Amino acid sequence: MTDSASAKTSDGPNVQAAIDKFIAVTGSQVAAYLDACIHCGQCAQACHFHEVTHDPKYVPANKLVPITKVYKRHKAPFAALKRAIGLAPAELTADDLTEWQELLYDSCTMCGRCTVVCPMGIDIASIVGLSRQAMVAAGLGPADLMEAAENARTKGSPLGMTAQVLSDRIEWLADDFEVEIPLDKKKADVLVTLSSIEMMKYPDSVVAMARLMNASGVDWTFSSHGYEATNFGILSGKSDVAKIMIERLTGAAEELGAKTVIIPECGHAYGAMRWSAAGILGRPLPFEVLHITEFVAQQIKAGKLKLKKMGDAITYHDPCQVSRRGGAAEDARTILNAFASDFREMEPTGNNNWCCGGGGGVQAMASASDLRHKVFRIKTEQVDKTGAQSLVSACANCRLTMDESKVALDWHTDIKSLVELVADQLEDA
Amino acid sequence: MTLLQFVQGPLWYFASAVFVLGVLWRLIAMVMIGKPRDLSAARTSSFGGGIKAILLHSVPHGGNLARTIYHFLVGYAFHIGLFVLVLFAAPHVRFIEERLLGWAWTPVPGWGFALAAQFAFAGLILLYIRRLTDPVMRKLSDWDDHIGTWLVFLVMLTGCLALQESHDGLRLIHLLSVEALMIYFPFSRLMHAFTFAFSRYNTGATYGRRGVTP
Numbered sequence: 198m199t200d201s202a203s204a205k206t207s208d209g210p211n212v213q214a215a216i217d218k219f220i221a222v223t224g225s226q227v228a229a230y231l232d233a234c235i236h237c238g239q240c241a242q243a244c245h246f247h248e249v250t251h252d253p254k255y256v257p258a259n260k261l262v263p264i265t266k267v268y269k270r271h272k273a274p275f276a277a278l279k280r281a282i283g284l285a286p287a288e289l290t291a292d293d294l295t296e297w298q299e300l301l302y303d304s305c306t307m308c309g310r311c312t313v314v315c316p317m318g319i320d321i322a323s324i325v326g327l328s329r330q331a332m333v334a335a336g337l338g339p340a341d342l343m344e345a346a347e348n349a350r351t352k353g354s355p356l357g358m359t360a361q362v363l364s365d366r367i368e369w370l371a372d373d374f375e376v377e378i379p380l381d382k383k384k385a386d387v388l389v390t391l392s393s394i395e396m397m398k399y400p401d402s403v404v405a406m407a408r409l410m411n412a413s414g415v416d417w418t419f420s421s422h423g424y425e426a427t428n429f430g431i432l433s434g435k436s437d438v439a440k441i442m443i444e445r446l447t448g449a450a451e452e453l454g455a456k457t458v459i460i461p462e463c464g465h466a467y468g469a470m471r472w473s474a475a476g477i478l479g480r481p482l483p484f485e486v487l488h489i490t491e492f493v494a495q496q497i498k499a500g501k502l503k504l505k506k507m508g509d510a511i512t513y514h515d516p517c518q519v520s521r522r523g524g525a526a527e528d529a530r531t532i533l534n535a536f537a538s539d540f541r542e543m544e545p546t547g548n549n550n551w552c553c554g555g556g557g558g559v560q561a562m563a564s565a566s567d568l569r570h571k572v573f574r575i576k577t578e579q580v581d582k583t584g585a586q587s588l589v590s591a592c593a594n595c596r597l598t599m600d601e602s603k604v605a606l607d608w609h610t611d612i613k614s615l616v617e618l619v620a621d622q623l624e625d626a
Numbered sequence: 627m628t629l630l631q632f633v634q635g636p637l638w639y640f641a642s643a644v645f646v647l648g649v650l651w652r653l654i655a656m657v658m659i660g661k662p663r664d665l666s667a668a669r670t671s672s673f674g675g676g677i678k679a680i681l682l683h684s685v686p687h688g689g690n691l692a693r694t695i696y697h698f699l700v701g702y703a704f705h706i707g708l709f710v711l712v713l714f715a716a717p718h719v720r721f722i723e724e725r726l727l728g729w730a731w732t733p734v735p736g737w738g739f740a741l742a743a744q745f746a747f748a749g750l751i752l753l754y755i756r757r758l759t760d761p762v763m764r765k766l767s768d769w770d771d772h773i774g775t776w777l778v779f780l781v782m783l784t785g786c787l788a789l790q791e792s793h794d795g796l797r798l799i800h801l802l803s804v805e806a807l808m809i810y811f812p813f814s815r816l817m818h819a820f821t822f823a824f825s826r827y828n829t830g831a832t833y834g835r836r837g838v839t840p
Contacts, residue, residue: 224661226828232656233825235818236771237701238762242693253765274655275648275813284813312840313688316701317818318679318826320840472836475665485667524669524837548838549688 210291215335219267219289222327228273230324231265233317234258240311240321245552246304249571257311257321260300263293264328294335301328302339303565307465307557308517313549322522325557329434338433339562346433350441354393355429355561360421366396367419370404378407382418388455388484389417390426390446390470392463394593402462402593405620406489410459412623413496417459423449426466427594431473432558443474450484460488462616464516464556464592467523488519489616490591494528497535503624504536512541512585513615514576514599515550516592529591529615536622541583551575553590555598566601573602580610587611589618630794633801641805648812653820668835675834676827682839683826696756704749708778710734710742711785743786750779774816777807 223231240257241247247255266286270276279285307322315321332338345355352359358366364380371378379385389410395402410417423445430438450458460467471486487495496502513529520526526547533540543550554572559565576599580588588610590596599612627635664672686694712718716733723730734742754775757763784800811817833840 223659225657225659226661226832228656228659229821229824229828232652233818233821235815236757236763236766236768237697238760238766239694239697241762242690247762251761253761256762256765258766272659274652279813309840312829314686314690314694316683316697317822318683318829318840320829320832323832472666475667476662479665481665481667521838521840522833522836524833526838545689548840 210294210335210337212289212291212294212335215263215294215331215337216267216271216289218331218334219264219328220272222330223264223268223272227264227324227327228268230317230319230321231261231268232273234261234265234319235317237316239314239316240319243310243314245306245308245310245554245572245575246568248575250568254300255304257305258319260297260305260321260325260328263289263297263301264324264331266293294332294337297328298332298337298339299564301325301332302342303559303562304568305557306517306552306554306559308552309522310517310549310552313521322557326431326434329432330436331434333434333436339564341563342429342433342558342561343435345558345561346429346435346438349425349427349429350435350438353445354425355427356393356397358393358396358425360424363396363419363421363424366400367403370400370407374404376404376407377411378403379418381421382416382453385416385418385453385455387415387417387457387459388423388446388450388453389419389459389461390424390466391419391461392427392466392593393425394427394463394597395461398597399593399614401617402614405614405617406459406461408620408623409489409493409496409502409616412625413492413501418453420449420453422452423447426460426463426470428466428469429558429561431469432465432561436477439469439473440477443470443477446470447474447478447482455484457492458482458484458486459492460486462489462591462593462596462614464518464523464594467516467525468518471523488523488525488528488591490519490528490532491525493616493619494531497531502619504619504622505624506538507536507618507622508538509587510539510541510583510585511537511587511589511613511618512543512580512583513546514543514553514588514590514595515547516590516595517550517552517556519591520550521548532615532619533589536619541585543579543583551579553595553598554602555594560594560598566605569598570602570605573599573606576602577606577608577610585610587613589613589615591615630798633798633805637805638801641808645808645811649817649820652812652817653824656821656824664832664835666835669837670834672831672834675839676831678834678839679826679830680823682830688840697753700749700752700756702749703745704753707742707744707746707749708782710738711746711782714742715739715785715789717789739789743782746782750775750782754779770815773810774814777803777810778816781807 270285309322428442467488554569714734719733780803788796788800
C-alpha cells in the first residue's frame with residue numbers, strides 16, 4: 198500500500214495508521230531526542246515563526262507533542278508499566294492530529310535553527326519530517342503540498358513539468374539564448390538536474406547553469422529519465438514518492454555512467470540527494486552528489502572558471518539545507534569572494550542564518566502565505582542593515598519565497614540567483 | 627527495626643536498585659531500539675562531530691548568548707551548585723567513604739557548602755519561576771516537570787536542615803526524600819542527566835558527517 202492509499206477514513210483521520218507510523222519511525226536516535234527534551238523552551242528563541250508572532254504554540258518543542266505521546270505510551274522503556282498504572286500519556290486522538298497539522302506543516306520550514314540553540318542538541322526538524330509521514334498515513338496534510346507530491350509522482354515534477362515539457366523548454370532556451378544545453382546524451386561524466394521552479398519561473402537560471410557547465414569543460418547532460426531534483430515526497434511526508442524521485446535520478450545517473458550528479462540552486466533537493474537518498478534507497482550512491490555552488494567553487498579553485506569583478510554591494514542568503522543542514526556554506530563564500538568586491542555578510546549568517554520562511558514545503562502551502570510573509574520581515578531587516586543593493590541566494594525555492602514576500606511587504610531590494618550572477622561574470626560572457 | 631533503620635537499610639537498597647537498574651534499563655532499551663544506517667558518503671567524521679556537539683551544546687553558540695542568557699546563567703548556577711552539594715558536602719563524602727567506596731575525597735569547607743547551596747537554590751527557584759511565568763515554558767510544561775523540580779527542591783531543603791546531623795528526624799526526612807527522588811528518577815525527565823549526551827552526540831554525529839555541527 199502506498200502512503201497515499203492510507204487516506205482519511207470516512208470518520209476522519211486514520212489515527213491508528215498515524216500511531217503505527219509514529220512507532221515505526223521512532224528509532225533510537227529519535228527516542229534519545231524525545232527522552233532528552235526538558236521543556237526549557239529555548240528553541241522558541243531560534244524559530245522565526247515564534248519570533249514574529251510570539252505565540253507560544255509555535256515553539257519548536259511543541260511540534261514534538263504527537264510523536265512524544267505515541268512514543269511514551271507505546272514504545273519507550275517502561276511504557277507498559279506506565280500504561281498499567283495510568284501514568285502513560287493519553288492515546289493520540291484525531292483532534293491532536295488535526296490541531297498539529299498547522300504546526301507540522303505551515304509553521305515549520307525544517308530549517309534546523311532550533312537545533313543550534315537547544316541545550317540538548319535535539320534535531321527537531323528531522324522529527325517534524327518523520328511526523329509528516331504519520332500525518333500522511335492518517336490522510337492529513339495540506340492539499341496543495343499533497344497535490345505537488347502527486348504531480349511529482351505522476352508527471353515527473355511538482356509543477357507538472359513532464360519530460361516532453363522539459364525537452365521543449367530546453368530547445369527553446371538553447372535557441373533563444375544561443376547556448377548549448379545537452380539533453381539525453383548516451384554517456385556523460387556529469388548529470389545535471391534542475392528544479393521545476395527554475396525551469397517554469399526562473400529559466401535564466403537553467404541557461405546560467407548550462408553556461409557554467411560549458412565553461413568548465415566537463416562532459417555533462419540533462420536527462421529526461423531523471424531531471425527533477427526537488428523531492429516533494431520528503432517535504433510532504435509521502436515516503437513512497439520520496440523514493441520514486443530518488444530512484445529516477447539514480448537510475449538516470451547510472452544509465453549515463455555519471456560520476457557526479459549536480460543539484461541545482463535548491464536547498465532541500467541537495468539535502469534529499471546528498472544526505473538522504475542512500476538511506477532511502479538502502480544502498481550507497483555510486484556517484485558523488487554536489488550542489489551547484491560546490492561544483493562552481495571547485496571549478497574556481499581549479500582555475501577553470503575566470504570571473505570578472507563586480508562592484509555592486511551584495512549580501513547572501515544561505516539556504517538552510519545547504520549551509521546549516523548541508524555543510525556547504527563555505528562554497529558560496531568562495532564563489533562570492535571570487536567576483537564580488539563588495540560582498541557584505543548579514544548578521545547572523547552562514548550556519549546560523551535566519552530562514553526565508555518558505556522552506557520545508559511551506560512555500561507551496563497557500564494556507565501558510567500570510568505567516569511566511571511576516572517571517573520574511575526578519576530577512577528584510579537583516580538585509581537593510583547591510584546596506585546591500587541586492588540579496589543573492591542559491592536556492593530557487595528561497596528566491597520564489599522571497600520574491601513573493603517582497604511584493605507582499607512592498608520591499609524594494611533586488612533578489613538574485615548566485616548562479617546567474619556568476620554566469621554573467623564569466624570572462625567570455 | 628526502627629523507621630530510621632528501615633530507611634537507612636532496606637529502603638536505601640531498594641531505592642538504589644531502582645535507580646541503578648532503572649537508569650541502565652532506560653538507556654539500554656533506548657539504544658536497542660536501533661536506527662537506520664546512514665549510507666551517505668561522509669564529508670567528515672561522525673565521531674568527531676558527536677564529541678564536538680556534546681561540548682558545543684554546553685554553552686550558547688551561534689550568536690544565541692544574549693537570547694538565552696537567563697537559562698544559561700541560572701541553569702549553570704543550579705547544576706554546579708547541585709553537583710558540589712551532592713559530591714562534596716561533608717556528610718555525603720563521609721557516606722561515600724563509609725558505605726560505598728571505602729575511600730573518598732576532601733569535602734568542601736562550610737563556606738563552600740553555603741555558597742553552593744545558595745547557587746543551587748537560587749538557580750532552581752529562578753528556573754521554576756520561569757517555568758511558571760514564561761508563556762512558552764508554561765505551554766510545554768507537564769506534571770513531570772513540576773514533580774521533578776519539587777522533589778529536587780525537597781531533597782536540597784531537607785539536606786540543608788540535616789547538615790549538622792544533630793537530629794535523627796531531620797536525617798530521616800532527608801533520606802526519605804532522597805530515596806523518593808532515586809525511585810522517581812528513571813521514570814522521569816530527570817533522566818536528561820544522562821540522555822543529554824546521547825541526544826547531543828546523535829545530532830553531532832549526523833551532521834558531523836556533513837561537515838557541520840549545528
